[in-house]
Amino acid sequence: MEKTTRANQSYEQSIHRIGRIWMSLALLVILAVPLAISVNFQTWPALGSLMGGLLPIMMIYVPIGIIEVITFSPMLGSGATYLAFTTGNLTNLKVPCALNAMEIAEIEPGSDEGEVISTIAVAASSLVTNLVLVIGVLMFVQLAPILSSPVLQPAFENILPALFGALGYLYISKNWKLAVVPVSLMVVIFMIAPTAPVGILIPVSALSAIAAARFMYNRKMI
Amino acid sequence: MADYRNSTFMFVLGAIVALFVTVQSIVFLRKAWQEGKRRGIAAEVMRKTVLSSAVFTLVPSLSILLTMLTLSGALGLALPWIRLSVIGAVTYELPAAEAAAQAMGASLIISDIPVSVFSVITWVMTLGIMSGPIFIIFYFKKLQGRVNKIKVEDNRWGALLISAMFVGLISSFLGSALAGGVVSILTLFSSALLMVVCLMLEQKAGFKLFKDFALPLSMIGAMALAILYSNLLGGI
Numbered sequence: 184m185e186k187t188t189r190a191n192q193s194y195e196q197s198i199h200r201i202g203r204i205w206m207s208l209a210l211l212v213i214l215a216v217p218l219a220i221s222v223n224f225q226t227w228p229a230l231g232s233l234m235g236g237l238l239p240i241m242m243i244y245v246p247i248g249i250i251e252v253i254t255f256s257p258m259l260g261s262g263a264t265y266l267a268f269t270t271g272n273l274t275n276l277k278v279p280c281a282l283n284a285m286e287i288a289e290i291e292p293g294s295d296e297g298e299v300i301s302t303i304a305v306a307a308s309s310l311v312t313n314l315v316l317v318i319g320v321l322m323f324v325q326l327a328p329i330l331s332s333p334v335l336q337p338a339f340e341n342i343l344p345a346l347f348g349a350l351g352y353l354y355i356s357k358n359w360k361l362a363v364v365p366v367s368l369m370v371v372i373f374m375i376a377p378t379a380p381v382g383i384l385i386p387v388s389a390l391s392a393i394a395a396a397r398f399m400y401n402r403k404m405i
Numbered sequence: 406m407a408d409y410r411n412s413t414f415m416f417v418l419g420a421i422v423a424l425f426v427t428v429q430s431i432v433f434l435r436k437a438w439q440e441g442k443r444r445g446i447a448a449e450v451m452r453k454t455v456l457s458s459a460v461f462t463l464v465p466s467l468s469i470l471l472t473m474l475t476l477s478g479a480l481g482l483a484l485p486w487i488r489l490s491v492i493g494a495v496t497y498e499l500p501a502a503e504a505a506a507q508a509m510g511a512s513l514i515i516s517d518i519p520v521s522v523f524s525v526i527t528w529v530m531t532l533g534i535m536s537g538p539i540f541i542i543f544y545f546k547k548l549q550g551r552v553n554k555i556k557v558e559d560n561r562w563g564a565l566l567i568s569a570m571f572v573g574l575i576s577s578f579l580g581s582a583l584a585g586g587v588v589s590i591l592t593l594f595s596s597a598l599l600m601v602v603c604l605m606l607e608q609k610a611g612f613k614l615f616k617d618f619a620l621p622l623s624m625i626g627a628m629a630l631a632i633l634y635s636n637l638l639g640g641i
Contacts, residue, residue, distance in 0.1 A: 272469060306431070307459050377585070
């Protein structure tokens, strides 16, 4: 038992060490892109123009970036968090993918086994997205007219309802009491402000779900 | 200047980034696989996870590819490829690029963006999304320690807390879809219904595959129905 606990702790330590190394390398690689472009094309952005574009974006995306880590990392586990926050597309791909994988494997999110399954799911997903994008680059001429055809537009415009309808059924049918407050709150907010960005409302929705869960847990309603 | 946006140099940068992401994914896959073996998770379960995740990823990846093609009109093919291979998302890249272009008095609707504007766009798109990864490097381990502490102190509440976060995430998208017009609502309910059908086929008729691929099947089915609804209702 003690041996298992030690082994689990050693995995936890090593995944954080490897994760931090890879995350730091990723930041260097990502930053090297604009740097290489500026060097190669000999065009450095003036500080004023850079800040003019950057400030409005950072005002929104700095808090979102931090809130996403706080919201998604307990669901994803350590390994998957390090990988998903390098490869991106979290809400529309990596988090649902990890959820789906744990559901199929009948493993609780946040458990030790969930950590493994979630990491495998995010890694497989990242590899496939990468491959699809490479194919897209190589076959740009052939694919562009098909993907951007007007016939298919309603399908791509409704990809999120198509994803979250099925995923919503899976989770809400099992935890319907947890869903009453956040779903009601989100419907009201979106009816008042239909164009509100979902990214900003995810933490609001998550916090309302946690508060409702705590209320019901304390009163032994769940 | 020839089309600098689609120059060999830009595609070499894209290839380096794609290679980096591939290697990192393989390293983490290997590490998780070894850990799974040590924890006694059956190889079959892990293999199935790879397969179902790969299949599930195909459709959202096509949507990401579509964004790449959309952005390619103004930014060329290589930069959207690079940006969509790393941290960021469809919902981030376009506003970030447009904000940068506007700061330079340009816009993404023009197809001959000067290289000076292009350079600012690449810097803004890159720097604007760095907060998450930087936060992870410095604080994630501490954060994870706190979550683990909650789980150790009260295991049932720890599990409920994570379930509540999931439900919160899903609820925000359900709310958005329910307020998104008739086609969006019909697509949402069709997807849920298709999921019920897939699970029934698995439980009643014993088709195991319907459980493993229930999510991509429901998703593709609902997207196909969205085309039908949109044509019937005229895109309401």
